[in-house]
Amino acid sequence: MKIAVIGTGYVGLVTGTCLAETGNEVLCIDIDQDKVKQMQAGEVPIYEPHLDVLFERNIKANRLKFSTNLEEGLEHGDIIFLALPTPEDEDGSADLKYILGVADDIGKLIKDYKVIVDKSTVPVGTSDKVKAAIAKHAKVDFDVVSNPEFLREGFAVDDFLKPERIVVGSSSDRATALMQKLYKPYVRSGNPIIIMDEKSAELTKYASNSFLAAKITFMNEIANFCEKVGADVDKVRIGMGTDSRIGKRFLFPGIGYGGSCFPKDVKALHKSGLDNNYNFKILDAVINVNARQKLVLIPKIESHFNNDLKGKNIAVWGLAFKPETDDIREAPSLYMIDALLEAGCNITAFDPEAMPNVKRKLGDKINFADSMYDALKNADALIISTEWSIFRTPDFSKMKTVMSSPTIFDGRNLYDVKDVKNEGFKYVSIGR
Numbered sequence: 001m002k003i004a005v006i007g008t009g010y011v012g013l014v015t016g017t018c019l020a021e022t023g024n025e026v027l028c029i030d031i032d033q034d035k036v037k038q039m040q041a042g043e044v045p046i047y048e049p050h051l052d053v054l055f056e057r058n059i060k061a062n063r064l065k066f067s068t069n070l071e072e073g074l075e076h077g078d079i080i081f082l083a084l085p086t087p088e089d090e091d092g093s094a095d096l097k098y099i100l101g102v103a104d105d106i107g108k109l110i111k112d113y114k115v116i117v118d119k120s121t122v123p124v125g126t127s128d129k130v131k132a133a134i135a136k137h138a139k140v141d142f143d144v145v146s147n148p149e150f151l152r153e154g155f156a157v158d159d160f161l162k163p164e165r166i167v168v169g170s171s172s173d174r175a176t177a178l179m180q181k182l183y184k185p186y187v188r189s190g191n192p193i194i195i196m197d198e199k200s201a202e203l204t205k206y207a208s209n210s211f212l213a214a215k216i217t218f219m220n221e222i223a224n225f226c227e228k229v230g231a232d233v234d235k236v237r238i239g240m241g242t243d244s245r246i247g248k249r250f251l252f253p254g255i256g257y258g259g260s261c262f263p264k265d266v267k268a269l270h271k272s273g274l275d276n277n278y279n280f281k282i283l284d285a286v287i288n289v290n291a292r293q294k295l296v297l298i299p300k301i302e303s304h305f306n307n308d309l310k311g312k313n314i315a316v317w318g319l320a321f322k323p324e325t326d327d328i329r330e331a332p333s334l335y336m337i338d339a340l341l342e343a344g345c346n347i348t349a350f351d352p353e354a355m356p357n358v359k360r361k362l363g364d365k366i367n368f369a370d371s372m373y374d375a376l377k378n379a380d381a382l383i384i385s386t387e388w389s390i391f392r393t394p395d396f397s398k399m400k401t402v403m404s405s406p407t408i409f410d411g412r413n414l415y416d417v418k419d420v421k422n423e424g425f426k427y428v429s430i431g432r
């Protein structure tokens with residue numbers, strides 16, 4: 001099939017590449033000229049495991065192309081995916097200016113029947129707005145489908161190629177049939193393509209992300225309570241997670257959820273509620289608890305240094321909001337770094353992939369190390385904020401020789417408490 005994908009970020013580029021992988025001819029459109037040039041030159045502009053192999057293979061096979069020209073995209077594709085940003089607006093709602101701007105342009109350019117598929121995360125009722133924006137100018141038939149994306153960064157390729165489910169919101173038989181044909185190769189394992197109306201599809205996405213964010217937040221509160229009463233959240237987590245109704249996943253406490261999705265999506269659903277006369281009290285609590293959790297290590301650090309952080313050398317392992325990505329959007333590390341800089345600390349950070357993005361944001365406000373051990377030179381304490389695999393089994397003796405003081409504040413509970421203490425470290429983690 002002939003596909004156009006508008007927007008080549010984490011979702012659009014993975015979608016375009018994976019759709020090419022099953023034999024479709026894909027043209028990816030982005031407004032960012034530098035990014036398009038980079039992709040045309042065969043370079044993947046983001047760090048996403050396994051994407052490079054598929055990207056290269058499909059470019060070579062002439063199934064994956066790039067352009068900045070929306071009109072070209074519209075001429076090429078029978079199905080037009082919108083994978084555009086829906087960032088948080090000032091009032092917490094999802095900003096639809098990218099989606100509706102492109103919809104407006106599509107209305108002016110459309111010459112024959114197309115299925116416009118919204119893959120961005122958008123509030124209930126957006127497909128009606130997209131329809132209206134296109135219909136304002138269009139002189140031909142078209143359908144708008146809501147097809148929310150559930151991929152996780154770091155696992156995006158696998159999630160796209162082998163999804164647990166695909167949700168298609170459509171009230172058009174013609175568009176639904178096309179979507180089922182397109183996605184058939186991805187559900188050979190028997191996982192379902194779930195067809196529903198557009199509004200339910202739009203809400204499914206927000207409900208899923210908000211539920212997961214609430215699950216993490218609940219565990220973060222349990223972890224905080226464990227510290228008050230002397231329980232061990234790792235044991236509680238395992239005890240809870242073995243109940244199949246609860247499940248083992250997404251029960252890991254830490255320094256709050258971050259990323260480009262959960263924070264903005266929970267706020268957007270909350271705002272959608274208010275706009276429709278419904279106060280999602282649970283989401284209000286999730287938002288507030290998470291904001292506090294992102295800084296949960298700071299009072300512990302202050303207390304360790306007797307409230308005198310000025311001039312302290314702090315090493316930070318991990319800047320990305322989670323491992324296996326270079327994405328730093330809403331990363332807890334950045335919130336902690338801000339607070340520590342404010343208090344007068346010197347920060348030296350190491351992250352396997354995210355340092356260039358942080359450098360662009362923070363410039364020379366912090367130092368960047370070439371290796372995890374270099375970051376520890378003369379450090380008065382280490383903060384672990386992302387659970388990259390390379391941090392899981394460090395050489396503790398080597399760490400002790402380079403640090404000024406063997407002290408670890410672990411926001412991801414990477415180590416066994418007894419082991420690290422036996423190695424001679426002061427070790428503070430979450431809920432243990």
Ligand SMILES: NC(=O)c1ccc[n+]([C@@H]2O[C@H](COP(=O)([O-])OP(=O)(O)OC[C@H]3O[C@@H](n4cnc5c(N)ncnc54)[C@H](O)[C@@H]3O)[C@@H](O)[C@H]2O)c1
Binds near residue numbers: 010083085153
């Ligand atoms: N990142 C994720 O893991 C993920 C997963 C599921 C859903 N989503 C949702 O998917 C959507 C896209 O997210 P993302 O993380 O891929 O965003 P992103 O910011 O990584 O990428 C968006 C891309 O759209 C391009 N763009 C902006 N305006 C454009 C225009 N007018 N024409 C063409 N291109 C334009 C930008 O240049 C950028 O390359 C959001 O709604 C997000 O909530 C994201």
Ligand SMILES: O=c1ccn([C@@H]2O[C@H](COP(=O)(O)OP(=O)(O)O[C@H]3O[C@H](CO)[C@@H](O)[C@H](O)[C@H]3O)[C@@H](O)[C@H]2O)c(=O)[nH]1
Binds near residue numbers: 151212253259321
């Ligand atoms: O037990 C856990 C699991 C996750 N997190 C944190 O939660 C955030 C989100 O993690 P994850 O869900 O793995 O990453 P995303 O790539 O943001 O993916 C989420 O957001 C995407 C965008 O909407 C959805 O498509 C995915 O299904 C959804 O998992 C990160 O800060 C994690 O550190 C925890 O603190 N504890």
